[in-house]
Amino acid sequence: MESIYSNVCSSDCRASCRIRTKVQNGRIVGIQGDPIDEYTFGSLCAKGYAHLQRIYAADRITYPMKQLGKGTGKWVRISWDQALHEIAQKLIDIRIKHNTLLPVCLNKYLGTVGLLSRSIDGFFNSIGYITLMTGSPCVATGVDALSLSFGTCKKPVPEDMLNARLILIWGGNPAWTTLHQMRLIFEAREKGAVLVVIDPVLSATAARSDLYVQIKPGADLELALGIAKVLWAENLVDKDFLTNYASDWPSFRASLEKLNLENIAAATDIPVAEIVNLARLIGRTKPMTISLGAGVQHTAVGGQGFRAISALAAMTGNIGIPGGNIHYATFEPWEFAGEFISLKPPQDLRGSPDGNGQFQHRYVGTGRFGELSAMEPPIELLWVASHNPVAQAPNSGAVKEALQSIGTVVVADQFLTPTSHYADYFLPVASHYEYEDIVISYWHYGAAINQKAIDPLGESKSDFAIMRELAITLNKLAPGFSTFPSERPAAEWLDLEMKPQYPRLGIAHYQDLIEHYRRIDLPPVPWQDRTFTTASRKYEFLSVPALTEDPSSPPQLRQGSEEHDYPFRLLRIRSFATLNSQYRNLASMEVISEKTRVLLNPETAYSKGIEEGINVKVYNQLGQIVLPASLSDSIPPDVLSVYIGCDSKHDIELNSIIALIDTDLGEACSDAKGLAFNNTYVNLVRV
């Protein structure tokens, strides 16, 4: 018996590719891109094609387990009944002991962007006010920055890049991370568009550009302001936009006039003549569009950097026009009903109010695991889902310490990750081929159904099923503990959550998505009326004087970089073959991707006596890692770049030497500042 199912990749990736899945006798035998998808045109990335191996991987865990001592590796198989009862009893004991559930902490991120994963938040909302790790290690800084300038973070549809004559890729590597956007970039180039890439590393995308600008890491703010100065000085600005649609232009202009281009050249490592040429290209080639990536916003001044870069689009009138604008991210397609999130704990079990008399969660910013150990009441149970913080959060030493110190750590995942090494319970999660769900892309706004193609492998369950069954167990042991409506089937939840989306998609029920390709009806080009959603209803420039150390002195830029004791800036490079910490365990990926290694400039290597392939120790105040060196002219002499490749045998814990440093923004959209992963400095030595 052979059947074909409609699926969609649920990874946290811009593409959210639709997939056609071939099933024979209950087993998936083929995965291919869905040809009806107008964005992917039926092609998948290397990771998508590897789903088949990932689903049936020998090291996938498909039954619940308990570890006899964190970090011992002594896992024993247990039944779901035992796992759920023991965890439920812990929750009940915590409530009895503390009269509040604040000692329970949830740490969840976007291992899946499927709609049903919101049931995890829903479950915890249904039992009480807990400690919630909030914020985003990813887009929060950038979203806040663009919201400050425009009022709302909006973007054009990906295809609008075809209308651009100049494309600036600033701090992103779409050739590896946004494959289908790269196709559109190539098409735009064929039509005559010029591609400029601004990146400290000559990335796969930079290698395909017309003009590559090698910038000093973290100096994007300075470069953007330098370009803005030249645009103004050479009268390459759109006066209509600046007069009628922007606020604060006179003060922004005045601060530009006081900037010194020589200082900017020193801060960015880009000669004045090159800055002037780039500004002329930007000022004279319209429409121009800018694609902003994770690189700029993972620095301590990333938010201000984003605002300064977006100022270039505003000054040149490239806002609200086809082929213009900023491509970044938007949450606009995610306006679901909020049924899960709005669940409330039982009235009589709310616990005690906080200092302000409010009943609400206690928030801890993303990545700040060190803070968990110092809380009162202390954290006694941590639930990690869709996240691998030991591999991905900064300062993994502090993450491990926190996990070690917490009485009960539950990890829900598909594989034994570095995080689950410090867990007491491992709950096996089904892959997205094993239950029905919905994914809406935050990049191209396509809404796709994910059909259940096969039964969950072994005893694995979707996060939804786990939360639902935990609610049932809890209410059996302590009636009325959770308000989670556990009798409601998943399909009904999906329908309820999707109700506000139906008119936007022109469908009557989410299952209509099996036959139809639909996108949320957002305008292809934002801000066409040039009425912004800021307080002034105008585009708002950043305030340059805010950047000076002494506010009373005339506007000037930070000189060079911040204080640090180590000579090399450390950047992590995402691989085309992995997704954050995922896929590295697959043998098929090891074949196509190289192993993890540190890339360094040959000049640096020579000065340190390091040759190709030998092991080097990369270290700083946080610790050290040892990995093979690889010499590359694509890296500036004062930068080291760790390429995270595939090593099925062992994981290199890069983030053990990544410092926890706040970015300048992120709180408005996510309740926590973003993380400046790229502000880490290190040294290296041959071993």
Ligand SMILES: Nc1nc2c(c(=O)[nH]1)N[C@H]1C(S)=C(S)[C@@H](COP(=O)(O)OP(=O)(O)OC[C@H]3O[C@@H](n4cnc5c(=O)[nH]c(N)nc54)[C@H](O)[C@@H]3O)O[C@H]1N2
């Ligand atoms: N294949 C693959 N695809 C992915 C992911 C993955 O891991 N693998 N992850 C997904 C996720 S979670 C995200 S957030 C997106 C991210 O996707 P992108 O936005 O493309 O981000 P990165 O791949 O991190 O690329 C960042 C680039 O910025 C550069 N950079 C570093 N520091 C600076 C700086 O200070 N200034 C400038 N101008 N550039 C800098 C780096 O050298 C790098 O080339 O990709 C998603 N897609």
Ligand SMILES: Nc1nc2c(c(=O)[nH]1)N[C@H]1C(S)=C(S)[C@@H](COP(=O)(O)OP(=O)(O)OC[C@H]3O[C@@H](n4cnc5c(=O)[nH]c(N)nc54)[C@H](O)[C@@H]3O)O[C@H]1N2
């Ligand atoms: N040094 C450095 N660190 C970084 C970054 C960087 O550029 N440099 N980038 C940051 C960014 S942008 C991001 S977004 C984060 C990403 O960090 P994470 O969110 O930790 O990303 P992943 O490594 O993809 O881990 C997701 C986990 O969820 C699991 N998973 C997949 N599907 C499901 C599911 O349906 N249910 C459950 N329960 N689990 C599931 C996967 O197996 C995997 O273990 O990393 C950040 N960390």
Ligand SMILES: [Mo]
């Ligand atoms: Mo991300």
